[in-house]
Amino acid sequence: MKSLKTKLALAAATAMLALGSSGIANAENPSWCGPKEASLALLDGYGGNSWRQVTTASGKQTASLCPSITKYEYADGQGDTQKSISDIKSMAAKGIDALVVFGDAGPAVLPAITSVFKAGKVIVPYRVDVGGKEGENYTKFIGASFVNDGENWGKWIKGILPNGGNLLFLSGPAGNSQGLDELKGLRNVLGPEYKFVNPEPFAVTNWDPALTQKVLTAEIAKNEKIDVIISDFGPSLVGALPLFNKQGKSIPALATSDGNSLACFWEEMKATNPDFKLFTVATGNDNVRLAVMHAVAAVTGGTPPAENIFQAPMYEDSVSGKPNPVTCRKDLPGAIYLSSELPDEDQAKAVGGQ
Helix, strand or coil, rough: HHHHHHHHHHHHHHHHHHHHCCCCCCCCCCCCCCCCCCCEEEEECCCCCCHHHHHHHHHHHHHHCCCCCCEEEEEECCCHHHHHHHHHHHHHHHCEEEEECCCHHHHHHHHHHHHHHHHHCCEEEEEECCCCCCCCECCEEEECHHHHHHHHHHHHHHHHCCCEEEEEEECCCCCCCHHHHHHHHHHHHHCCCCCCCCCCCCCCCCHHHHHHHHHHHHHHHCCCCCCCEEECCCCCCCCCCCCHHHHCCCHHHHHHHCHHHHHHHHHHHHCCCCCCEEEEEECCCCCCEEEEEEHHHHCCCCCCCCCCCEEECEEECCCCCCCCCCCCCCCCCCCCCCCCCCCCCHHHHCCCCC
16 A cells, blocks of 8 residues: 555656646646646535545645646535535535535435536535436546445455354444445355344444444343454444453454554554454545546546546455555554555644644
8 A cells, every 4th residue: 555655646746847846837747637727626524533634635635636726625514414515506606617525415415416517517426325317417426336345354254264253244324325335245255154243234333433332332242252343434443342351352353444543453452352353444535536536637628537436455454464464653643544545644634643
């Protein structure tokens, strides 16, 4: 993953050279950056946690690689659907040419997105399914392959537990499409010898650390044996996992998404918890980069990327050390994600830790 950061640094340096001291292009721009000048805005449904802060910084940095983007703006919907709708409409009304939208409220924001698209703006929702159709309601939808995450987790689980075992799957709000897709991926790989001990389709945590602790307490009480915990937001588990030790048990194996706080927790606990193996996929901050590239290409006349679905790569494996060993940066905040292409120190600044 560090090689991706190296590529990004080289791209940023190229973009700076492209501007030159006189602002005249003298180096090649990214292929998705066309010659037509335009403005771009990133609209977040909820920007109030470290994952969103790192994602927002990643989106801004990506836009900065194209000198044709002469103006960049950001709006935080603050978890309020009506504010998110208002943000979309007001950005378009004040003349922003292209909008990249994290539509947390799902189909509730589709009418606003559609009205902006029909007014002739480039608008690219990403990661959260808002409904509608490409070319009718918006320019492009850039999704994420959560099924792929589930399949990667499932393959690792088969490797450490070839004869089956008891699995506890935790996800976010009830019915969220991310968790359902991840479960589909898990079931694509795992047979009936792997038993899910959680309520169907997953134990609901809302990705909230306090609720996660409450849910895990109940599941430990209900289930004598949990061999693997699967979670799509690993850092939310850090406060809850010591509950196993209070019950006189080792923390079980964990298949999840990465986070510096989780890696540091594993480093601290691995010696006294022999079952605590850890496998992570990249937590997905870079999904925004693909969305921004598509929006910039459409509004500036560049060549869009071939991909329109973000696939989070496998990141850490405490068993094999591949593609990376579990890595903790104790010198930086826990609330950063070392899998992100955004340099670690820039992430620290984005979350207010440096």
